[in-house]
Amino acid sequence: MIRPIxxxxxxxxxxxxxxxxxxxxxxxxxxxxARDGAEAIAMFDGWQSDQPPPAIVLLDLKLPKADGLDVLRxxxxxxxxxxxxxxxxxxxxxxxxxxxAYRLGANSYIVKPVDFDKFVTVVDQIDLYWLVxxxxxxx
Amino acid sequence: MLxxxxxxxxxxAIADPIERAQGRILQWLxxxxxxxxxGLTLLDALVPSAVPTFVGGPQGLFFxxxxxxxxxxxxxxxxxxxxxxxxxxxxxxxxxxxxxxxxVTSGITAIGYIIPLAIAGLMLSRLILVLVATVCVxxxxxxxxxxxxxxxxxxxxxxIVFTIYVTLIALLLERYRDTWERSIDMAxxxxxxxxxxxxxxxxxxxxxxxxxxxxxxxxxxxxxxGLPEGAFDGRFESFSKLVHPDDLPGxxxxxxxxxxxxxxxxxxxxxxxxxxxxxxxxxxGRFIADRTGExxxxxxxxxxxxxxxxxxxxxxxxIAERDALLARLQLVLDRTPIGAIISDQDFLVTYxxxxxxxxxxxxxxxMLGRQPxxxxxxxxxxxxxxxxxxxxxxxxxxxxxxxxxxxxxGQVIVxxxxxxxxxxxxxxxxxxxxxxxxxxxxxxREAHINELNAELEQRVAxxxxxxxxxxxxxxxxxxxxxxDLKAPLRGIDGYSRLLQEDFAGRLDGDxxxxxxxxxxxxxxxxxxxxxxxxxxxxxxxxxxxxxxALRPLVELVVAEHGDLLNEAxxxxxxxxxELSVLAxxxxxxxxxxxxxxxxxxFSRGVTAPQIDIGGExxxxxxxxxxxxxxxxxxxxxxxxxxxxxxxxxRAEEYPGTxxxxxxxxxxxxRIGGTVWAESAPGAGATFFLRLPREPSEGL
Numbered sequence: 001m002i003r004p005i006x007x008x009x010x011x012x013x014x015x016x017x018x019x020x021x022x023x024x025x026x027x028x029x030x031x032x033x034a035r036d037g038a039e040a041i042a043m044f045d046g047w048q049s050d051q052p053p054p055a056i057v058l059l060d061l062k063l064p065k066a067d068g069l070d071v072l073r074x075x076x077x078x079x080x081x082x083x084x085x086x087x088x089x090x091x092x093x094x095x096x097x098x099x100x101a102y103r104l105g106a107n108s109y110i111v112k113p114v115d116f117d118k119f120v121t122v123v124d125q126i127d128l129y130w131l132v133x134x135x136x137x138x139x
Numbered sequence: 140m141l142x143x144x145x146x147x148x149x150x151x152a153i154a155d156p157i158e159r160a161q162g163r164i165l166q167w168l169x170x171x172x173x174x175x176x177x178g179l180t181l182l183d184a185l186v187p188s189a190v191p192t193f194v195g196g197p198q199g200l201f202f203x204x205x206x207x208x209x210x211x212x213x214x215x216x217x218x219x220x221x222x223x224x225x226x227x228x229x230x231x232x233x234x235x236x237x238x239x240x241x242x243v244t245s246g247i248t249a250i251g252y253i254i255p256l257a258i259a260g261l262m263l264s265r266l267i268l269v270l271v272a273t274v275c276v277x278x279x280x281x282x283x284x285x286x287x288x289x290x291x292x293x294x295x296x297x298x299i300v301f302t303i304y305v306t307l308i309a310l311l312l313e314r315y316r317d318t319w320e321r322s323i324d325m326a327x328x329x330x331x332x333x334x335x336x337x338x339x340x341x342x343x344x345x346x347x348x349x350x351x352x353x354x355x356x357x358x359x360x361x362x363x364x365g366l367p368e369g370a371f372d373g374r375f376e377s378f379s380k381l382v383h384p385d386d387l388p389g390x391x392x393x394x395x396x397x398x399x400x401x402x403x404x405x406x407x408x409x410x411x412x413x414x415x416x417x418x419x420x421x422x423x424g425r426f427i428a429d430r431t432g433e434x435x436x437x438x439x440x441x442x443x444x445x446x447x448x449x450x451x452x453x454x455x456x457x458i459a460e461r462d463a464l465l466a467r468l469q470l471v472l473d474r475t476p477i478g479a480i481i482s483d484q485d486f487l488v489t490y491x492x493x494x495x496x497x498x499x500x501x502x503x504x505x506m507l508g509r510q511p512x513x514x515x516x517x518x519x520x521x522x523x524x525x526x527x528x529x530x531x532x533x534x535x536x537x538x539x540x541x542x543x544x545x546x547x548x549g550q551v552i553v554x555x556x557x558x559x560x561x562x563x564x565x566x567x568x569x570x571x572x573x574x575x576x577x578x579x580x581x582x583x584r585e586a587h588i589n590e591l592n593a594e595l596e597q598r599v600a601x602x603x604x605x606x607x608x609x610x611x612x613x614x615x616x617x618x619x620x621x622x623d624l625k626a627p628l629r630g631i632d633g634y635s636r637l638l639q640e641d642f643a644g645r646l647d648g649d650x651x652x653x654x655x656x657x658x659x660x661x662x663x664x665x666x667x668x669x670x671x672x673x674x675x676x677x678x679x680x681x682x683x684x685x686x687x688a689l690r691p692l693v694e695l696v697v698a699e700h701g702d703l704l705n706e707a708x709x710x711x712x713x714x715x716x717e718l719s720v721l722a723x724x725x726x727x728x729x730x731x732x733x734x735x736x737x738x739x740x741f742s743r744g745v746t747a748p749q750i751d752i753g754g755e756x757x758x759x760x761x762x763x764x765x766x767x768x769x770x771x772x773x774x775x776x777x778x779x780x781x782x783x784x785x786x787x788x789r790a791e792e793y794p795g796t797x798x799x800x801x802x803x804x805x806x807x808x809r810i811g812g813t814v815w816a817e818s819a820p821g822a823g824a825t826f827f828l829r830l831p832r833e834p835s836e837g838l
Contacts, residue, residue, distance in 0.1 A: 013633070020633075065562055092622060093672060112629060
C-alpha cells in the first residue's frame with residue numbers, strides 16, 4: 001500500500017504550485033489535500049484504521065478556521081496518526097511559530113521560498129528525505 | 140564781727156581734747172593777766188600816780204598787746220604770735236631807747252618786754268632763751284633797784300614781786316612746752332596722712348575763699364586739670380576755662396545750689412586739659428558759712444574718674460546693645476510664624492509666643508505656668524508623653540518629631556516639632572525650647588499630591604500598556620502584510636517560471652525577456668519583504684544582552700561569507716584584541732553580516748578589494764570598525780545612509796533594498812551603542828560601531 005502525502009494549504013496558487021512541483025518529481029504517492037484547518041482535522045478524524053497512514057503531512061500554519069498549530073496539536077493526539085512525520089511548510093519566519101511548532105512535535109520547519117526554482121528544490125529535498133531515506137514508525 | 144573773730148579763733152583750736160583742756164588753763168591765766176594789765180592802765184589814766192609809772196600809761200597797753208599775741212600763739216600752736224610779739228618788742232625797745240626818758244624807766248619797762256622774748260624762746264623750743272630772759276630780768280631788776288634808790292622811789296617790793304611773776308610764767312610755759320610741740324607734730328602728722336590719702340586716691344583738694352575769691356589747690360588738683368604744679372593763678376575764671384563748655388552751666392548750677400542751701404556739693408564734670416585731652420572729674424565738697432549764715436569758704440576734694448566713666452560708658456553701651464538685641468529677638472519671636480514655647484524643668488510653660496497662640500488657639504495668659512498636656516497634646520500621643528519628655532531631658536541635641544495635636548477649639552492638627560533641651564553650664568536640665576509649625580495643610584497637600592502621582596502613574600502605566608498593545612498590533616500588521624505579500628509573489632514567480640519552462644518554444648521576440656523581468660521584479664520584491672521582516676524582527680525580538688567575545692563572532696561571520704568574499708576576490712584582515720562587549724548575539728552578527736555584505740557590494744570593480752576589521756577598547760566602550768577600499772560616499776550623506784530605504788546609488792549599479800544599514804543602526808542602538816561612518820568618494824568607507832564593554836573584562 002502506498003502511503004499518501006497530505007497537503008494542508010489554503011492558498012490555491014501555493015497549492016497548485018506545490019502539486020506541480022510534486023508532479024515534476026513523478027511521485028507515485030497519492031496527494032490528499034485539505035483547504036483549511038477544520039477540513040484537515042476532519043480528514044484525520046475520519047481516517048480509517050485499515051487505510052495506510054500518510055507518508056508525510058505538509059502543513060501550512062496560516063489557515064482559515066483552525067490554524068496549522070491546532071491541526072498539529074490534534075494530529076499528535078490522534079490514536080493512529082500520532083507518529084506521522086509533519087513538515088511545516090510556511091511563509092512565517094516568526095521565532096514564536098518555529099518554537100511552538102517544534103514543541104508540538106513538528107519534525108521539520110521549512111520556509112516557502114518565493115523563487116519557484118528554490119521551491120522545487122525544497123520539494124525535491126522533502127521527497128528525498130521523508131519519502132525515501134526516512135523510515136517511518138508503523139501505526 | 141566778734142562772731143567772725145571767735146569762729147576764726149575756733150578754727151585755730153588745738154585738735155587734741157586733752158591738750159586743749161590744758162591749754163585752756165594757760166589761756167585763762169594769760170587772759171587774766173591781760174585784763175589785770177588793762178585795768179591797771181585804766182587806773183593810771185584816771186587817778187594819776189595811783190600806780191607806779193611803769194605799770195600804767197602807754198606801756199601798759201603795749202604790754203597787754205604782747206600778752207594777747209602770746210595767747211594767740213598758744214591757741215594756734217603756730218609761731219605767728221611769737222613772731223608778732225618779737226616785732227612789737229623790737230619796736231618798743233627802739234622807741235623807748237630813743238625817748239627822752241631816763242635809763243632807769245626804760246630799764247624797768249624793759250623787764251616787761253623781755254618776758255615775751257622768753258616766751259618766744261619757749262615756743263621756738265629754745266630753753267636757753269628762757270634762761271637768758273630770766274637773767275636779764277634779774278640784772279635789770281638789780282639796776283632798777285639801784286636807780287630807784289637814787290631816785291628815791293620805794294619800789295623794791297614791786298620789783299621782787301615782778302621777778303616772781305616772770306619766773307612763774309616762765310615755769311608755766313615750760314610746763315606746756317611739750318604739749319605745744321606735740322600738737323605741732325600732730326598737725327604735721329595729720330597733714331602727712333592727708334597727703335598720703337590724697338596721693339593714694341590721686342585726689343586733689345581745693346580751698347576757695349569766697350571773700351577774696353582765691354582758690355588754693357592741693358594734692359593732685361593741678362595734675363587732674365592738666366596744669367603744671369603752681370601754674371594755677373587761683374581764680375575761679377581760670378578754673379572755669381578748663382571745664383568742658385557743655386558741663387560748665389551744670390557745674391555752676393550745682394555750686395550755686397550748694398552755696399545757697401549749704402548742702403554738700405557733689406558734681407561730675409568734664410575737664411578739657413590745655414593739651415586737648417578730655418577727662419572726667421568728680422568734685423565733692425561743702426561750703427562753710429560764716430556767723431551770718433552766708434557761705435564764706437568752700438573746701439572740697441576732686442578725683443579723676445575718667446577710667447570709671449569710660450568703664451561706665453562701655454557698660455552702658457554694652458547694656459544698650461544687649462537691650463537692642465533682646466528687643467530684636469523679642470520682635471523675631473513675636474512676629475515669626477513658628478510657634479516658640481519654653482518650658483521649665485517641670486515642663487511648665489514659661490514662654491508662649493503669638494505664633495503659638497495662633498497655632499493652638501490658647502493665649503499666653505492661659506498657658507503660662509501650666510503643663511499643656513490636656514490642652515494641646517492629642518489623646519493618642521498623651522500616653523507616650525512621659526517617654527518623650529525623658530528623651531528630651533536626656534538628649535544633647537534638638538529632637539524633631541511630627542505629632543497630632545489639639546487646638547483649643549478641639550480641632551486636630553498635625554504639628555512639626557523641634558525640641559531643644561536647655562541646660563546650664565553644668566549640664567543640668569533647665570527645661571526646653573519647643574519650636575512648632577502647623578503642617579496640617581502641608582500634610583493634606585502632600586497626600587493630595589501623592590494621590591495625584593499615583594493616579595498619574597496608573598494612567599501612564601495604562602497608556603504605556605495601550606501603546607505597547609498598539610505597537611504589537613502594528614508589528615503584527617506589518618508582519619502579516621509582509622508575510623501575505625509573499626504568497627502572491629510566489630504565484631507570480633512560480634507561474635512565470637512554469638511559463639518559461641513549459642512554453643519556451645512558443646514565445647518569441649521580447650516574450651522571454653518580459654518573463655525574465657517579471658521574475659526579477661518578483662525576486663527583488665521578495666528580497667525587500669525579507670529585509671523588512673528582518674528589520675521588524677530586530678525590534679520584535681526580546682532583548683537579551685550578554686557578554687560576547689568579539690573576535691570569535693567576527694571570525695564566524697567572515698567564515699559564513701567565505702563564498703561571497705572569494706567570488707568577489709576580497710581580502711579580509713581581522714585585527715582585534717581580546718575584547719568582550721555587551722550585546723545581543725544575533726543583532727550583532729546581523730550587523731556584521733550587513734556591514735561585510737555592504738563592503739563587498741561597494742568594492743565591486745575596485746582593483747584588489749580589501750576589508751579590514753579592527754577594534755580597540757576605549758574606556759568602558761569598545762570601538763569596532765569595518766573598513767573597505769570601495770567607492771566610498773560623500774560625507775554629506777553620512778547620516779542618511781542609516782535611514783530606512785535610503786540609497787545613494789541606482790538599483791542597476793548597486794542593487795539593494797536600503798534596509799541593511801538601517802538594521803545595523805537599529806540593532807546597535809538597541810543595546811546602547813552608536814554607529815557612524817566616515818568616507819570620501821573613491822576613498823573607501825569606514826563604519827564604526829561603539830559598543831558597551833563587558834564590565835568584568837580587564838578586572
